[in-house]
Amino acid sequence: MRRAMRNLSFENPKAEGYRDLIVWQKGIEVAELTYQLTRTFPTDEKFGLISQMRRAAVSISSNIAEGQARHTTGEFIQFISHAEGSVAELSTQFHLAAELGFMDRESVAQPLALLEELRRMLNGLRRKLGSSR
Secondary structure: OOOOOOOEOOOOOOOOOHHHEHHHHHHHHHHHHHHHHHOOOOHHHOOOHHHHHHHHHHHHHHHHHHHHHOOOHHHHHHHHHHHHHHHHHHHHHHHHHHHOOOOOHHHHHHHHHHHHHHHHHHHHHHHHHHHOO
């Protein structure tokens, strides 16, 4: 399921493009995992929680890509903040999925750990970009 991606640091966000950012790669990983895990949800959630979770998951790496493509630090920081919001939204939705019994506590641990790692990476990137202004 995972594609081979170059493992470059997020510290040089304009190096070659957003695909080179580890934080973007982690966002793709979260989206893939979210799609995989939501396949087991009840079908009547197709237009409810499944749709919301998938949209939030896709939004993370999409905002990173769009922000990096804007070519200004201020706009990149703004889109990093949008991605952080999507991480918080998706984390909440995974918690809710467990509460509703769509996932067991063990299954929800992996995406929540990945989201926490992604949250820290985005926070670090935002701080680094802010200090370079």
